[in-house]
Amino acid sequence: MPTLGDLASVIRSKNAGPFQVTIDIMFAAAEDYQRTLKSVRFTPAEIARRYRIDEAQVALIPFERVHAIKITIPRRWGSRGSGSMGDRDVYGAQQHGPLVDLEID
Amino acid sequence: MANQMTDEIRIVSVNGMLGYGYEIESLKAGIAVKPHLMGCDAGSTDPGPYYLGSGNSLVRADQIYRDLKPALVGAVRNKIPFVIGSAGFAGAKPNVDLTLDVVRCICKEENLHFKLGVIRSDVNKHTVIRALEKGEIEPMPGAPALTRDLIEKSSHIVGQIGTDPYIAAFEMGAQVVIAGRSCDTAIYAALPIWRGFDPGLALHMSKIMECGAQCAIPLAPNDCLLGTIREDHFLVRPLAEHRVCTPESVAAHTMYEQGNPFLLYEPEGIVDIRGADFDQADRQSVRVSGSSFTPTPSLKIKLEGARRIGARAFTIAGARDRHVIENLDVIERAVNEAVRRNLNEEALKEGYELNFRYYGKNGVLGELEPSTVAPAEVGILIEAIAPTDSLASYVLSLARSSYLHCPFKGRKATAGNLAFPFSPSDFAGGDVYDFSIYHLMNVKDQNALFPVEVETI
Secondary structure, three states: OOEHHHHOOEEEEEEOOOOEEEEEEEOOOHHHHHHHHHOOOOOHHHHHHHHOOOHHHOEEEEEHHHOEEEEEEEOOOOEOEOOOOOOOOOOOOOOOHHHHOOEOO | OOOOOOOOEEEEEOOOOOOOOOOHHHHHHHHHOOOOEEEEEEEOOOOOOHHHHHOOOOOOHHHHHHHHHHHHHHHHHOOOOEEEEEEEEOOOHHHHHHHHHHHHHHHHHHOOOOEEEEEOOEOOHHHHHHHHHOOOEEEOOOOOOOOHHHHHHEEEEEEOEOHHHHHHHHHOOOOEEEEOOEOHHHHHHHHHHHOOOOHHHHHHHHHHHOOOEOOOEOOEOOOOEEEEEOOOOEEEEEOOOOOEOOHHHHHHHOOOOOOOOOEEEEOOEEEEOOOOEEEEOOOOOEEEEOOEEEEOOOOEEEEEEEEEEEEEEEEEEEEOOHHHHHOHHHHHHHHHHHHHHHOOHHHHHHOOEEEEEEEOOOOOOHHHOOOOOOOOOEEEEEEEEEOOHHHHHHHHHHHHHHHHHOOOOOOOOOOOOOEOOOOOOEEEEEEEEEEEEEEEEEOOOHHHHOOEEEEEO
16 A cells, blocks of 8 residues: 555645644645545544644645645644744654655555 | 836745845846846744844844845846845844844945835834733634733744835835835735735735745745736746746645645735636746735734743764663653752752753654654754753753763663763753744734834935
8 A cells, every 4th residue: 555655746844833834745646636635544533643633633625726735733842832942843844754654545 | 116007017036035045147137127126035933933032043144145235236226126024034123133234234335325114023012911901912823822921021022014014115215125024925015015906916926926936846945036917917937047837836835834725814814816727828937817805804913922931051962772772761761860869959949941852763753753663873862941051051961971871771881871972062052932922913003013214325
């Protein structure tokens, strides 16, 4: 079974402001985009589990026009926003890791 | 500049971050199209709260000078208005003053003369406290609640300037505008909105332009982009010959750093790009139309504040011994206890934080790391944060020596648990800040909050 990392042409994360991280998953082929969206493994519940947050905190937004999916979640590190005490990733640029190995059926 | 309708307005975005560089040929190509405005974004919250809190810039003054000189000279000599938004990175007074120093230096060297407009974005603490008490402040998504204490402890508070103060500066005859913390969109949208162009198109175009040629292929925040707005559409084109925009590259760029790719929330209103069309206009250009705009019923300005929470000291070392790597949790607990035992009452009362990050194991993702592969070696970052530099250094020193010599069950390498790359091993990391404020405040008159001063250079 391919992973999300195999199917995506771009998989990246970045701060959307100091308190949210947004993950962009882009696909070169329309069928990979459709396959991912239809996959029973690619759900807000599974994403929430991987980031240890509530399902209600996961915004999953498909962007048909460019065959991309956006996921926006609360920032997981830092006592009060990016760059604060306990942060691990000030720009939020390496937070897509937990999704890369997600298997897509 | 008269406030009259023209067929089109051409705007050159010099780059996505003043100080990151650009290709000089692209700048020349931009000046050659006789633009109505040139400018650049110079700020962001991305590198964290330190720059707002301390007033220091992420990019150095000589980087600003290097980028600004050809662009400013080109603009002023060709009578093209020039704007810098979020000057000096965080846009607070010391940040803007640094940029102004560079501008004045270039003007002196090149004998440039013009009317300079300066828009300050610093927001008075009392204004914020009053708004909080009246219930006129709400958190941005994901931001925690605001308190009076957080406002009082913030070293700088700025508001994101929208298009109105920029328009005010143009109306006052400013040829060059240096603005504090700004909405990315205000930098390039103010002029077309002032000239009567559709605000939805103007804000959408500006959102694309604020990153320079980041929307192009190959992408480059450090290169120039041309935006041309007309009555019912706009065009974007990279100014380097070897770059192109495609409908997909431009559409995809609206996702970048945005929580929602379809709705841009700006002080002026909401831009909805769901109905937008993106077409290839020529080899390099993309035409965009159909972004719709709903004006805001009540003006809200985004506030950013940073507060000092302490000072940092850190050390970095490696572990290559399998038994050490298998016992990192055990050692960490023992080190925490040893540090607490060794500190006197006074230091304990002052308070401190000790953090450990294990690169190669889970340094980036912490408890979210899905991999369970046993690493051959691990990079260990030990960090102490305390109210003063000296206490942070002291706590770190205790932690470092405890870690090096910490006994644990099954230990065989009894000479030391850590490989230090450096002597001295410990580093002072300076002041640590957090984002005390990331909230929206109801504002009646944006021009009163962000006053414009005009002077002749």
